[in-house]
Amino acid sequence: MGSKATIIVNGEERPAPIKRSGPNSGSKLFGSVADQWRELTHFLSDVRGEMRKVVTPSRKEVEATTTVVLIAVFIFGVFFFVVDAIFDFGLHQLLGKLGGF
Numbered sequence: 001m002g003s004k005a006t007i008i009v010n011g012e013e014r015p016a017p018i019k020r021s022g023p024n025s026g027s028k029l030f031g032s033v034a035d036q037w038r039e040l041t042h043f044l045s046d047v048r049g050e051m052r053k054v055v056t057p058s059r060k061e062v063e064a065t066t067t068v069v070l071i072a073v074f075i076f077g078v079f080f081f082v083v084d085a086i087f088d089f090g091l092h093q094l095l096g097k098l099g100g101f
Contacts (some may be wrong), residue, residue, distance in 0.1 A: 006013050069089075 006015055008014070
């Protein structure tokens with residue numbers, strides 16, 4: 001009976017990977033660096049392709065979206081001013097009845 005190392009993966013018993021050292025270790029490192037370089041160049045080419053799809057908005061589009069944002073900010077400002085005034089009035093009424101003011 002031999003003493004082979006085994007591991008259990010997903011409920012199955014498999015032989016353990018053999019750790020190798022020696023002259024092959026350098027080629028693994030070089031292969032890893034080459035793989036990383038290949039992945040980096042692929043990623044950069046993908047980035048370049050996506051950047052080609054980017055469209056700069058026209059002046060008319062920028063003016064339209066800016067107008068929408070300014071109107072929305074104004075409306076929200078008025079809304080929060082009204083809500084704050086209502087809460088302020090209610091809080092003063094409540095504190096007045098409780099003897100706080």
